[in-house]
Amino acid sequence: MNLLIEIERLIIRPPKPGDAKPLNMAINRSLKEIGRWMPWASDLSLETTANFIMQGIRYWEDPKPKALPGFINNHSQFAFAI
DSSP states (O other): OOOOOOEEEEEEOOOOOGGGGHHHHHHHHHHHHTTOOOOGGGOOOOOHHHHHHHHHHHHSSSSSOOOOOOOEETTTTTEEEO
């Protein structure tokens, strides 16, 4: 199964361990805009973001996942799609 969708200006893929820092930076830059729509982004700590990434990785590895967090990467901007 292909877990990557890529077109000219958009990449959708499962989360990876290295995604915690860029996601955390994006959360910190845009919390005012995303906070009310994405309650998972309410904690600004890198540790919480890393835990969220690891949970997403486990969900993707589970043969019967309950949710499939993924990254949307558009010009180095990161967000989760659940």
